[in-house]
Amino acid sequence: MSPPISFPLREQARRHLENAAQLLKGESQQLIYACLELRLSIEALIYETLQTYAKTLSPAVATAYQHWQPGKVLGLLREHDPLADRSLRVQARRVADDGGPEQGPPFFEGTDSRLTVEWVEKAHRSMSSFLHQRTISQLEKGKPIDEAVLRTEAARISARLAEVLKSEVYNIRITGGFEFSCPRCTAALTVDMSPLILNGFADTSCISCSTAWKVELDKAGEPRIVPADLA
Structure with missing residues (x-):
């Protein structure tokens, strides 16, 4: 069986986030497009996680492939591995002569910062709320999109995505x-x-x-x- 195709989804997530940052400098329609870019960034990050687990070819991964909602995908992966949506701090030490870890500071230390199922579901839904046509009721009341609320929410989501994308290590899987x-x-x-x-x-x-x-x-x-x- 040939190995699964690997797509550069993390880079795509980074580009979507950069696009969102530029669009958030504008107004009106540009802000709506920024919400779309943030949604795409979230989706790309979660699909990258799914791509990592795809190597196991487990039933949970096969089921997750059938869904596009990032919260649903990550939830299925968490059922398969409780650490799937947990940020992990790792240290790497050389092996000492006695077989144990070498004393002193590690030669590498970093955090694999990850999005949780709950955060993904809330953020994805939040950005989606700005992407729909205004209802007839909203139009009758002359109720436009609240740009201040949109900017605040988008800034919160952008900050968290940037934190994840700055991780020193990523896609760590702990097995055994x-x-x-x-x-x-x-x-x-x-x-x-x-x-x-x-x-x-x-x-x-x-x-x-x-x-x-x-x-x-x-x-x-x-x-x-x-x-x-x-x-």
């Missing part, structure tokens, strides 16, 4: 987990990374002896396993 031996029967246990990162702990149980365990991260960020009733 920590492997342990059950302290009671020595059977193999694997704990997913997602709950450890999100909550600082993860619950698991041994499929061999049915003992419930809790894996926690200590102050140094190292995982330790303890009985669930003692955690």
Whole structure:
């Protein structure tokens, strides 16, 4: 099977954001076009995330391909991976002689800033509200688009998109987990990374002896396993 085609969606998102910034300097119809450009920037960023997950060819990704709404797409990806819409700060350290991380400052540190499902849905809907023909009621009342409200909302969305596009790293995917031996029967246990990162702990149980365990991260960020009733 040939690898999925990769499109430069992040660059497209950046161009749409730049277009929006220029249009927001104008008035009237230009402001409406700025809203469209911001919507397109949001969509491009989320489709880029989808493109990253497409490599897994999972059922969740296949379902997400059928939707164009960015909030819907990202929501499906979050069901597949709870970290899909979470910003992540990462450090890279060299491996020391003992196999652990080298002490001292990391040789690389950066943040993968991401949009959340809730933010995407609200921002996309907000920009959409300025792209519709005014209703007959609004026309009868002589109620034009409130340009001040539009500019304020567009500025808020632009700032967040710019922050995401300035990320030092992006499209990080954390897979796998920590492997342990059950302290009671020595059977193999694997704990997913997602709950450890999100909550600082993860619950698991041994499929061999049915003992419930809790894996926690200590102050140094190292995982330790303890009985669930003692955690």
